[in-house]
Amino acid sequence: MNRRSLMCQSVFATAATLLGARHGRAQSRGSKALIGAWDVTTIYLDGDQPPNIPLTSRRLVTFAEGGTVFDNSGLPGEIPAEGVWEFAGANIFEGTWVRLIRDAQGQVVGTNRVRSQIRLTTEDEYENEAKIDVFNLAGATLFSWRARGQGRRIKLDSFE
Numbered sequence: 001m002n003r004r005s006l007m008c009q010s011v012f013a014t015a016a017t018l019l020g021a022r023h024g025r026a027q028s029r030g031s032k033a034l035i036g037a038w039d040v041t042t043i044y045l046d047g048d049q050p051p052n053i054p055l056t057s058r059r060l061v062t063f064a065e066g067g068t069v070f071d072n073s074g075l076p077g078e079i080p081a082e083g084v085w086e087f088a089g090a091n092i093f094e095g096t097w098v099r100l101i102r103d104a105q106g107q108v109v110g111t112n113r114v115r116s117q118i119r120l121t122t123e124d125e126y127e128n129e130a131k132i133d134v135f136n137l138a139g140a141t142l143f144s145w146r147a148r149g150q151g152r153r154i155k156l157d158s159f160e
Contacts, residue, residue: 031087033120034063038151042130047145050134061151069097071114081114091120101134110136124153 038061044053059073063085072080083097094117101110116130127150134143 032065033091033123034085034087034093034118034126035065037062037154038126039154040128040149040151042147042149045146045148047132048143049145050143060154063093063095069095071097071099081112083114085118088117093118093120108137110134110142118151124155126151 040059040061042057042059044055044057057073057075059071062070064070067084067086069083069085070080071083079100079102081097081099083095085093085095088094094115096113096115099112100108101112103109111134113133113135114130116128118126118128120126128148130147130149132145132147133141136142
């Protein structure tokens, strides 16, 4: 085996070890690995989406210790969603959150429910797939579609 080949193997082995270590840190945190604030980009896929919904969106999602979640897109007129999440094992998490839909007078006219499966890819990144449904007050489904997202952990930037 020549020197160049050994060098390449060494570089690849080091990279694999470092990437594995990052994944391993997330794995070792287990059920607490998702806790924190995340900047999430979502791409809407197939299904029956409401009109005037952009194909991509950016939102802030916070997963709190104890299993609660808060989702906020910051879109005008959109109320933040609240819900629950739990550890499903092997860097997989599941969550459900609900957003109230109000009319111009502030009356609740429906709900938006998101069911998400989240997979940590590193300590500070995740991929998710979501099923989104909109219901009227009688519980009938008005819209139903799927989405895929990527989240990046929001980290503390030093003041100094």
